[in-house]
Amino acid sequence: MPVSESRYVRVARIADVPRGGMLEVGVGSRTIVICHTRDGWFAADNICTHAYAKLSEGRLKKTRLICPLHGGSFDxxxxxxxxxxxxxxxxxxAVRLTGEDVEIEVGDSPAGS
Ligand code: FES
Structure with a gap:
């Protein structure tokens, strides 16, 4: 029996995020950035862990997500x-594509907990 529940939530259409692009999406109180890279689709918290900046307003170079505020970066x-x-x-x-949609897996507990 799984201890915690998780579920996939539709957050965007595939056509909304061209390859090499990013999209900010909201799931509950979370802000998440969807990254469409040559290596596939990925999703991460959109708020930089250094201070407060939205990574979706920075740059995506291959799989490197670069913060717009101080230039810190993440894979x-x-x-x-x-x-x-x-x-x-x-x-x-986790990200999955179903039909024309982009879905991400979110647990029941807040991100980062
Ligand atoms: S806020 Fe992102 S590197 Fe400082």
Whole structure:
């Protein structure tokens, strides 16, 4: 028996996010960035772990998500902080494509907990 429930939630249409692009989506109280890379689709928390900035307003270079405020960066596949001054990882979410839709898996507990 699973201890916690998770579910996939439709957040966008595939056509909304061209390859190389990002899209900010909201799921409950969370703000999440969808990244469509050459390596596939990924989703992570959209708020930088260094201070407060929306990563969707930064840049996506391959799988490197670059913060617009101080230039810290993250690997959007894993959430790992890979460029200073970012040091703490982002929470990430599984992504699946169904038909024309992009869905992400979200648990019942708040992100990062
Ligand atoms: S707020 Fe993102 S690197 Fe500082």
């Amino acid at each position: 959007c596949r894993t959430g790992a902080a890979i460029g200073s001054p970012a040091a703490l990882p982002l929470a990430t979410y």
